[in-house]
Amino acid sequence: MGVYFAFVLGVGFTLRRHMKTSTDYFLPGSIPAWVAGLGACVLAGALLLNLLFW
Numbered sequence: 001m002g003v004y005f006a007f008v009l010g011v012g013f014t015l016r017r018h019m020k021t022s023t024d025y026f027l028p029g030s031i032p033a034w035v036a037g038l039g040a041c042v043l044a045g046a047l048l049l050n051l052l053f054w
Helices: 002-018 033-053
Strands: none
Touching: 002 033
8 A cells, every 4th residue: 555655646746747737737648648548557457346346
């Protein structure tokens, strides 16, 4: 759990350099592709675990 927390904080600090205002979050191309892909993988994994163990 601590590794995940540290990883999420690291991603947050990395994205902080790319986004200057809150509107930058919603602009296309403002989030690096690896962050979008990672989010999709985490969401798919959470959905799979939810379906398997619920």
